[in-house]
Amino acid sequence: MSNTRIADIRVTPIAFADPPLLNNAGCHEPFALRSIIEVETDGGVVGLGESYGTKPVLAGLEAVAPRLVGRDITDLNGLWRVCRSALGEGPDQRLLPRIVGAIEVACWDAFGKATGRRVCDLLGGQVRDAVPFSAYLFYKFARHHGAQEGDTWGEVLTPEQMVDEARAMIDAHGFQAIKLKAGVFEPAEEIAALHALRAAFPKAPLRIDPNAGWHVHTTLKHLPELTGLLEYLEDPTLGIPAMALVQAATDIPLATNMCIVHTDDLAPGLSAGAARVILSDHHYWGGLQACRELARICAVWDIGLSMHSNSHLGISLAAMTHLAAATPNLTYDCDTHYPWQVDEVIVGGKLPFKGGSLGVPDGPGLGIELDRDALARLHDNYLTCGITTRDDASEMRKHWPDFAAMRPRF
Amino acid sequence: MSNTRIADIRVTPIAFADPPLLNNAGCHEPFALRSIIEVETDGGVVGLGESYGTKPVLAGLEAVAPRLVGRDITDLNGLWRVCRSALGEGPDQRLLPRIVGAIEVACWDAFGKATGRRVCDLLGGQVRDAVPFSAYLFYKFARHHGAQEGDTWGEVLTPEQMVDEARAMIDAHGFQAIKLKAGVFEPAEEIAALHALRAAFPKAPLRIDPNAGWHVHTTLKHLPELTGLLEYLEDPTLGIPAMALVQAATDIPLATNMCIVHTDDLAPGLSAGAARVILSDHHYWGGLQACRELARICAVWDIGLSMHSNSHLGISLAAMTHLAAATPNLTYDCDTHYPWQVDEVIVGGKLPFKGGSLGVPDGPGLGIELDRDALARLHDNYLTCGITTRDDASEMRKHWPDFAAMRPRF
Numbered sequence: 001m002s003n004t005r006i007a008d009i010r011v012t013p014i015a016f017a018d019p020p021l022l023n024n025a026g027c028h029e030p031f032a033l034r035s036i037i038e039v040e041t042d043g044g045v046v047g048l049g050e051s052y053g054t055k056p057v058l059a060g061l062e063a064v065a066p067r068l069v070g071r072d073i074t075d076l077n078g079l080w081r082v083c084r085s086a087l088g089e090g091p092d093q094r095l096l097p098r099i100v101g102a103i104e105v106a107c108w109d110a111f112g113k114a115t116g117r118r119v120c121d122l123l124g125g126q127v128r129d130a131v132p133f134s135a136y137l138f139y140k141f142a143r144h145h146g147a148q149e150g151d152t153w154g155e156v157l158t159p160e161q162m163v164d165e166a167r168a169m170i171d172a173h174g175f176q177a178i179k180l181k182a183g184v185f186e187p188a189e190e191i192a193a194l195h196a197l198r199a200a201f202p203k204a205p206l207r208i209d210p211n212a213g214w215h216v217h218t219t220l221k222h223l224p225e226l227t228g229l230l231e232y233l234e235d236p237t238l239g240i241p242a243m244a245l246v247q248a249a250t251d252i253p254l255a256t257n258m259c260i261v262h263t264d265d266l267a268p269g270l271s272a273g274a275a276r277v278i279l280s281d282h283h284y285w286g287g288l289q290a291c292r293e294l295a296r297i298c299a300v301w302d303i304g305l306s307m308h309s310n311s312h313l314g315i316s317l318a319a320m321t322h323l324a325a326a327t328p329n330l331t332y333d334c335d336t337h338y339p340w341q342v343d344e345v346i347v348g349g350k351l352p353f354k355g356g357s358l359g360v361p362d363g364p365g366l367g368i369e370l371d372r373d374a375l376a377r378l379h380d381n382y383l384t385c386g387i388t389t390r391d392d393a394s395e396m397r398k399h400w401p402d403f404a405a406m407r408p409r410f
Numbered sequence: 411m412s413n414t415r416i417a418d419i420r421v422t423p424i425a426f427a428d429p430p431l432l433n434n435a436g437c438h439e440p441f442a443l444r445s446i447i448e449v450e451t452d453g454g455v456v457g458l459g460e461s462y463g464t465k466p467v468l469a470g471l472e473a474v475a476p477r478l479v480g481r482d483i484t485d486l487n488g489l490w491r492v493c494r495s496a497l498g499e500g501p502d503q504r505l506l507p508r509i510v511g512a513i514e515v516a517c518w519d520a521f522g523k524a525t526g527r528r529v530c531d532l533l534g535g536q537v538r539d540a541v542p543f544s545a546y547l548f549y550k551f552a553r554h555h556g557a558q559e560g561d562t563w564g565e566v567l568t569p570e571q572m573v574d575e576a577r578a579m580i581d582a583h584g585f586q587a588i589k590l591k592a593g594v595f596e597p598a599e600e601i602a603a604l605h606a607l608r609a610a611f612p613k614a615p616l617r618i619d620p621n622a623g624w625h626v627h628t629t630l631k632h633l634p635e636l637t638g639l640l641e642y643l644e645d646p647t648l649g650i651p652a653m654a655l656v657q658a659a660t661d662i663p664l665a666t667n668m669c670i671v672h673t674d675d676l677a678p679g680l681s682a683g684a685a686r687v688i689l690s691d692h693h694y695w696g697g698l699q700a701c702r703e704l705a706r707i708c709a710v711w712d713i714g715l716s717m718h719s720n721s722h723l724g725i726s727l728a729a730m731t732h733l734a735a736a737t738p739n740l741t742y743d744c745d746t747h748y749p750w751q752v753d754e755v756i757v758g759g760k761l762p763f764k765g766g767s768l769g770v771p772d773g774p775g776l777g778i779e780l781d782r783d784a785l786a787r788l789h790d791n792y793l794t795c796g797i798t799t800r801d802d803a804s805e806m807r808k809h810w811p812d813f814a815a816m817r818p819r820f
Binding site: 072299 | 485487490531534537699707710712738
């Protein structure tokens with residue numbers, strides 16, 4: 001092998017505009033943070049990755065990057081080994097797969113570019129022409145605290161406003177399935193929003209995600225109203241034992257990206273019956289290969305599979321799309337925050353959904369290019385926005401001074 | 411992508427000389443059957459595979475081969491889909507992964523040759539310089555029934571003869587661990603052979619494989635004599651429930667290549683606690699990628715991992731070595747029948763063990779080449795030997811007329 005050794009890894013933190021979206025933990029701040037990763041080979045190929053932009057992740061990436069110079073981009077076993085060694089046995093076991101995942105995607109992109117192959121081809125081959133995504137609905141304020149102007153979405157705090165939001169998003173992008181981010185208001189109020197969505201979109205598969213905001217007894221009380229309404233109920237409550245109690249009481253599949261989020265959770269989570277759907281996410285499971293293995297485990301254990309999302313730009317979306325396109329057992333439409341973002345960091349601007357789906361970008365690797373002017377502008381945002389970690393609770397208290405983070409809350 | 415589409419798949423059945431080795435099912439016949447698979451791309455690269463040579467496998471390979479023409483060698487999802495469709499819903503669910511595995515290895519070899527990469531690099535990267543194998547000991551007759559001449563190993567039917575066999579094999583190849591193929595004689599007699607091996611090789615990790623020849627009560631009775639003697643006890647008895655009963659009664663890890671042999675066995679087998687070690691085998695699990703996923707499942711579920719073997723030649727050994735070299739959690743030395751075979755089908759003859767281990771062959775792909783003269787000779791053997799399926803029981807009755815296949819026997 002030659003020309004595919006890592007010569008340099010560059011990590012650029014960025015901040016992009018984010019609307020005041022609500023969730024159980026609080027309210028999105030005016031800027032969301034990400035990191036843009038460039039892995040350059042000794043053959044001059046540059047692979048792209050996008051991941052979290054919070055301080056611990058940036059520090060982790062800085063710690064591992066120099067140690068990876070000279071390694072081959074296909075050496076995923078070595079990538080895990082070097083990252084494990086560089087990060088040590090820190091208190092947060094979730095950091096290692098985040099660091100590996102950030103770099104691993106850029107390695108796949110570089111390998112694809114070096115060999116003239118698309119990432120989905122390297123991941124086992126494309127199984128669907130386009131990847132379906134869901135309409136990811138949020139309660140939201142009209143504008144950020146102290147801001148003069150709001151966004152085009154306006155205030156969404158009632159069932160009627162939520163239906164309007166759904167209509168705007170579906171008109172723009174064509175999504176088929178609808179996901180309601182919940183855990184903000186009393187469950188009865190949020191279930192009323194679900195019923196309003198059901199009436200407005202009679203055929204749309206519906207999901208609700210209280211983000212572990214409900215107690216077990218609250219969840220059990222509301223199960224009868226949810227039966228027949230949902231394709232899945234995502235993380236109503238917190239932790240494997242609580243989720244297993246709920247799953248044992250209902251035929252509604254429980255989905256999770258909160259109680260099974262690491263390989264260590266798989267054996268206990270699956271044996272407890274804590275969920276029937278796992279929302280995978282290459283950003284925190286350890287990259288595309290790790291998610292490919294997770295998908296295989298879901299297939300073998302007869303667990304449904306969908307995809308989780310945080311606020312992200314086009315590099316992440318391209319990686320999610322290649323992965324999903326090569327995953328035979330993707331059983332539900334993927335989540336994405338992408339319609340909520342107006343900024344972009346790739347050449348050509350936002351990737352377009354058609355009928356709620358995204359085709360695999362053309363060209364080798366991920367099929368996208370970095371817009372260096374946009375990168376510079378978003379990096380400047382990062383330097384000036386004053387945010388270095390995500391704190392939805394403090395942001396929420398600017399709007400609702402009595403807000404306290406509580407999980408479960410209801 | 412270009413130059414990596416499948417232009418032709420050639421399957422050549424071969425038969426090679428095999429000694430009269432004994433097992434629970436009977437005695438090896440004078441010839442063992444294999445198939446040699448060549449996947450040629452439109453770029454003129456030829457990838458090599460080796461698999462079973464019995465009638466159902468040859469028929470399966472013939473059925474799928476023409477349907478794969480035009481597909482890319484990296485399209486493993488497509489390979490599974492086409493094979494599943496071509497083979498239909500036959501009565502034997504074990505056939506599909508065998509057919510996929512046979513072709514998939516040749517695709518990896520071709521992809522490696524097309525991109526100048528070793529297969530172990532494409533499987534995630536080399537994690538060990540050399541792959542350790544075990545000394546695979548068999549009871550055996552001095553010569554095949556009706557034969558004038560025997561082999562160099564002579565008769566091995568007593569503990570003393572077994573120690574001599576072990577010494578010859580270890581002197582020749584340097585193996586560290588010792589595996590005794592059992593289920594032939596009364597358990598007490600075979601355990602006496604284990605004790606003789608322990609005395610002669612005080613530090614060698616020992617394994618015994620009765621091939622499911624023992625009843626549960628027989629196994630439970632003998633557990634005290636085995637405790638402290640074995641690194642693992644392989645398939646003492648038949649099926650997940652019986653294995654789980656034994657595993658619950660002992661701290662000796664049970665290993666299996668009989669009760670967890672298919673992805674459908676994983677969830678029931680692991681949840682029952684039927685074994686603590688899985689012997690993987692790319693020939694029947696569906697190829698190298700399937701075994702990579704199996705290895706990951708073993709890592710996540712904290713299950714030990716080793717490698718199973720049937721009688722095979724150098725292409726299979728090279729594939730096993732690349733796979734094992736790229737598998738971080740290979741926790742036990744691999745099995746191989748290779749020292750029992752004198753024939754070879756690759757250029758340069760037999761691959762040499764050093765200290766019981768085999769280095770990854772140099773060069774792209776699997777790092778080996780087909781010896782076309784040897785292939786022609788071994789194919790001629792196939793045409794003239796009169797064997798088209800494996801039948802150890804009938805062969806055994808030529809020696810022991812009263813022999814009846816029975817599992818469990820003791």
